[in-house]
Amino acid sequence: MRPHLKKQRRTGFTLIELLVVIAIIAILISLLLPGVQQAREAARKTQCRNHLKQLGLALHNYHDAHRSFPAGYYTVGTSDGTAPVHARLDAQTWDSGPGWGWGTALLPYLDQSNLAEQLKGRRHLWDETLADAVATKVSTFLCPSATGGDNAFTVVDAANAPLLVDGRAIDLGRSHYVASHGQESCWGECGAALTGTVFTNIYTSATTTVQIDGDVSRVADGPFYRNSATRLRDVTDGTTNTIFLGEHSSELSDKTWVGVMPGATVHPRFSSPENGPDAAATLTLVHAGPSGGELDITGFPIVHPVNFPTLHVGQMYSQHPGGGHVCLGDGSVRFISENIDLLLFAELSSMREGEIVGEF
Secondary structure, eight states: OOOOOOOOOSSSOOHHHHHHOOOOOHHHHHHEEEEEEHHHHHHHHHHHHHHHHHHHHHHHHHHHHHOOOOOEEEOOOSSSSSSOOGGOOOOOOOOSEEEEEHHHGGGGTTTTTHHHHHTTSSTTTOOOGGHHHTOOOGGGGGGOOOOOSSEEEBBBBBSSSSEEEEEEEEEEOOOSSSEESSSSSSSGGGGGGOOOOEEEEEEOEEEEEETTTTTTTOOOOOSSTTTTTOOOOOTTTGGGEEEEEBBTTTOOOOBBBSBTTTTTOOOOSSSTTTOOOOGGGTTTEOHHHHHHHBBTTTTTTTOOTOTTHHHHHOOOOOOOEEEEEEEEESSSSEEEEEOOOHHHHHHHHOOOOOOOOOOO
């Protein structure tokens, strides 16, 4: 008799079973991915908040040492449009050297003493011997959620071409954080236009012409502006109700911790019906609006909180979903919704207008 042969069973998946398994895995990944992305953004958001917290603490340490907060940026003061040749005075804006900004002033209080020492006592930020130092990447000034670059960028002119000093371009270290000029802006309008600029009432839209003569304090109603020296006692609206710092992602435009280069222009990286290039002061500063000449298509003054669709290079702009962080005058950090009431945001941006700020 022939021996009984056992039938061997084949093991494995059929093609249909394999496709079903792949489909199930794909569904599970699609369900899991948003959660992973949210967790990563939450971590980035926390790190961004911590960076602003460090900057707020550094501001107060600076104030303790110098009895005032640093200037938005430093220039040779002028009331008639004259300055030493070495200061490279911009005939339109009256910006000039040395140009160092609020971020540079905070370096000793951000564990950046070595970098601060390299810059100490140097005349101008465009000094050729400082080229490497001013292009340094300082992590505290960078938000991990921001795109558009972390490395130094080349300063450009009105034509969006490199701004040359003695034939060489100037590269400045990047910042994703900016200081608040208040409601009003005073960039290119605070120089050669001796007839003054317009100050706008946020409640009535009434405007007042203010004579500038190079003194930005006559217009700025926030804590940081050209040659500012704001003290705690100057913030009469209350430090808990006044925005000092906020976010501005490189996705929209370039900002720096170094300072302001006379003759520079800041260009938006994408356009909207309301945005365009602006003066060099917006390398370090932003404002909330309204400001003289800023009117929407209906003729009303524009207030632009975080992520407002005007997309000005002189406004706050964050890539966190739903809004962005601000650092208040008391050093605390708050997340401001991009849907915040416009008047409330304007009220939070001024430091001595006497507005009554509600819950936010």
